[in-house]
Amino acid sequence: xxxxxxxxxxxxxxxxxxxxxxxxxxxxxTMMFWYRQQPGQSLTLIATANQGSEATYESGxxxxxxxxxxxxxxxxxxxxxNMSPEDSSIYLCSVDRTGTSSYNEQFFGPGTRLTxx
Amino acid sequence: GQQLxxxxxxxxxxxxxxxxxxxxxxxxxxxxxxxxxxxxEGPVLLIALYKAGELTSNGRLTAQFGITRKDxxxxxxxxxxxxxxxxxxxxxxxxxSKLTFGKGITLSVRP
Numbered sequence: 001x002x003x004x005x006x007x008x009x010x011x012x013x014x015x016x017x018x019x020x021x022x023x024x025x026x027x028x029x030t031m032m033f034w035y036r037q038q039p040g041q042s043l044t045l046i047a048t049a050n051q052g053s054e055a056t057y058e059s060g061x062x063x064x065x066x067x068x069x070x071x072x073x074x075x076x077x078x079x080x081x082n083m084s085p086e087d088s089s090i091y092l093c094s095v096d097r098t099g100t101s102s103y104n105e106q107f108f109g110p111g112t113r114l115t116x117x
Numbered sequence: 118g119q120q121l122x123x124x125x126x127x128x129x130x131x132x133x134x135x136x137x138x139x140x141x142x143x144x145x146x147x148x149x150x151x152x153x154x155x156x157x158e159g160p161v162l163l164i165a166l167y168k169a170g171e172l173t174s175n176g177r178l179t180a181q182f183g184i185t186r187k188d189x190x191x192x193x194x195x196x197x198x199x200x201x202x203x204x205x206x207x208x209x210x211x212x213x214s215k216l217t218f219g220k221g222i223t224l225s226v227r228p
Contacts, residue, residue, distance in 0.1 A: 001162070033215075042205065042218045043160070058215075092159050103148065103167050106207075106216055108159035 002026060002097045004109035012115045013083055020079045021112045023093030028073035030096070033106070034066070037090040046091075049076045083116045090114070120144075121206055123219035132228050134196055140206030140219050141188040148209040149182050149189040150216070153202045160205060164191070196226050 003026035013019050023032065034046040046066055047055040055068040069077045080087050093109040122141045130136050140149070148167055152160035164175050166182035166189060173180055179192045189208075193200055206219040 004159075042220045044218075045215055048215070094159075103165070104209075104212065105162055105165050106150065107162060108152075111157075111159045113157070 002029070002095050002107040004093060004095060004107060006091075006093055006109040006112050008112060009110065010113040010115075012117060014117055015084055017083055018079055018081045019083065019114060020077050021091050021093075021114075023076045023078070023109055025074045025095050030073070032070065032076045033094045033096075034068065034076070034078045035092040035094060035108075037092060037111070039088070043092065046078070080114065083114075085116045088114055088116045121208055121217055121219035123204075123206055123222050125222065126220070127223045127225065129225045129227065130196055132196055132198060132226050135192060135194045136196060136224065137193075138191045138204055138206075138222050138224075139188065140190070140208075142208065143187065144210065145186045146208035146210055146217075147186070147212070149180070150207045150209075151178075151180050151189070151191045152205045152207060154205065154221070155202045163204075193224075196224075198226050198228055200224060201226050 007022045035043045047057040049055045049070040090111040096104040154160045164180040171182040203221045205221045
């Protein structure tokens, strides 16, 4: 498995401000992923972050709103910019790790619960 | 796009009962993963399946990769109160493709 930590674990923010979420992994990984989970909903992939290149965003998500950094192979940040109440969600970081079967398995961090007032 | 269907949205069982959850798709998937999410936590990987027909167990949990590669099921035997949570299925169409998630099933266990 993978040990993934996220900071902050939760925050309450004002409309129009920005929040940067940090994700730290216990060992080097090639790809890191950022997901959003709106209240009572499933997980939606925001973007894939590779070290040394720009993140790849999914349809409906743009870099200006969700800038991502990936400075090294164990760390990434996601910024939620110019927040509105609709951004209130759990934001999850995840990584792929090769399991005992030699296939990729995806592991998740504990999430950051964001409330925008 | 690819979609994974999980239903019903909620299930209520008595402690000690077995429960089965299905996940279906109109597309073929090469990998099926089952996750459990407790309130306030991230999803935790329960079982991963990589071959059609594969049956894998993890304690009281058993999951199978459907032979058509369009479905999977998860069984929980002799349920206990800590089995409460949201169970998500997820799948990949290729080794490095992104994960597609189902909408999840919320399981409640009555003592």
